[in-house]
Amino acid sequence: MGFLHAKDTISGQSAKAYATINGQVEEMFYAKKFEAKIKKNKKEIKTLGKLGTQNKANGFTGTGTMTIYYVTSAFRQLMLNYTKNGIDNYFDIQVVNDDPSSSVGIQDTVIRNVNLDEITIASFDVESESLEEEVSFTFDDWDMFTKFKQPTLN
Numbered sequence: 751m752g753f754l755h756a757k758d759t760i761s762g763q764s765a766k767a768y769a770t771i772n773g774q775v776e777e778m779f780y781a782k783k784f785e786a787k788i789k790k791n792k793k794e795i796k797t798l799g800k801l802g803t804q805n806k807a808n809g810f811t812g813t814g815t816m817t818i819y820y821v822t823s824a825f826r827q828l829m830l831n832y833t834k835n836g837i838d839n840y841f842d843i844q845v846v847n848d849d850p851s852s853s854v855g856i857q858d859t860v861i862r863n864v865n866l867d868e869i870t871i872a873s874f875d876v877e878s879e880s881l882e883e884e885v886s887f888t889f890d891d892w893d894m895f896t897k898f899k900q901p902t903l904n
Contacts, residue, residue: 752903
């Protein structure tokens with residue numbers, strides 16, 4: 751029976767992230783943590799001859815969060831544009847996981863039509879060595895251009 755080698759786990763620091771906002775690509779060097787999730791929407795279905803309630807998928811909801819260092823005004827500018835002008839922005843975020851020490855290779859994912867839910871508009875903390883902010887968002891599409899290979903097992 752094979753086992754997963756520790757070297758094949760993916761280092762979180764080996765990722766790259768890019769936001770494409772209004773056609774401009776911005777490297778998200780300030781990102782500390784990023785997570786996008788899909789949750790299937792399901793309807794309960796009851797049928798004759800079956801006592802249990804069945805479920806049928808009928809779409810999905812995409813949500814996510816990112817923790818970033820408080821060093822960019824890009825997301826505040828998007829929210830300012832919405833609160834002052836009513837113009838809501840949608841943008842894409844590309845995440846590339848590429849740990850060169852792992853045999854599984856690269857995974858390249860794009861989260862599409864990201865729309866911010868909540869941002870910090872101003873912050874300070876006299877006891878913090880580096881300010882961070884949590885940004886929540888929704889999205890409605892995604893693609894995976896490159897996927898991980900099977901790890902080498904021994």
